[in-house]
Amino acid sequence: MENRTVEMRLARMEAVTAQLRAEMDDVVQNAYNQAVEDHDEQRAAELARMIRNRMLEQSDKEFSLDRLLPEAPSGASFTAWLSWLRDLAAVVSNNWAVYRKALRDLTDQEGFPFNIVWPVPPDKE
Numbered sequence: 001m002e003n004r005t006v007e008m009r010l011a012r013m014e015a016v017t018a019q020l021r022a023e024m025d026d027v028v029q030n031a032y033n034q035a036v037e038d039h040d041e042q043r044a045a046e047l048a049r050m051i052r053n054r055m056l057e058q059s060d061k062e063f064s065l066d067r068l069l070p071e072a073p074s075g076a077s078f079t080a081w082l083s084w085l086r087d088l089a090a091v092v093s094n095n096w097a098v099y100r101k102a103l104r105d106l107t108d109q110e111g112f113p114f115n116i117v118w119p120v121p122p123d124k125e
Contacts, residue, residue: 025054036114045113052106059100060119095122 032047073080102119109116 009058014111025051028054030112041113045107048106048116055098055118056103057105059096096098 028047028050032044032051035044035047073084099119099122106112106116106118
């Protein structure tokens with residue numbers, strides 16, 4: 001019974017935390033929109049980076065290398081290692097990798113920080 005109570009409390013705390021994070025994202029997005037409207041380049045850039053960093057953080061679980069990496073071959077066969085490298089290249093160039101690179105390159109976009117084309121996560125396309 002006591003374990004169930006602890007689990008229920010933890011579930012409630014996780015729900016409250018998730019709600020606070022969602023509200024925080026909205027606050028940052030609204031502040032960014034206001035900075036763009038005010039043509040405050042420094043503030044808009046700072047907030048755009050905050051949004052970008054949050055998006056990268058949210059996509060971490062989708063691009064966890066320990067989950068995606070193919071198992072390395074145990075032998076010294078050139079063919080086995082070449083195949084492994086091809087598999088590794090496929091992991092590095094998957095949709096999540098492309099999305100995360102687009103996020104990291106956000107500040108290189110023409111028009112940054114006022115006119116940003118935000119990349120769309122692969123699971124939202």
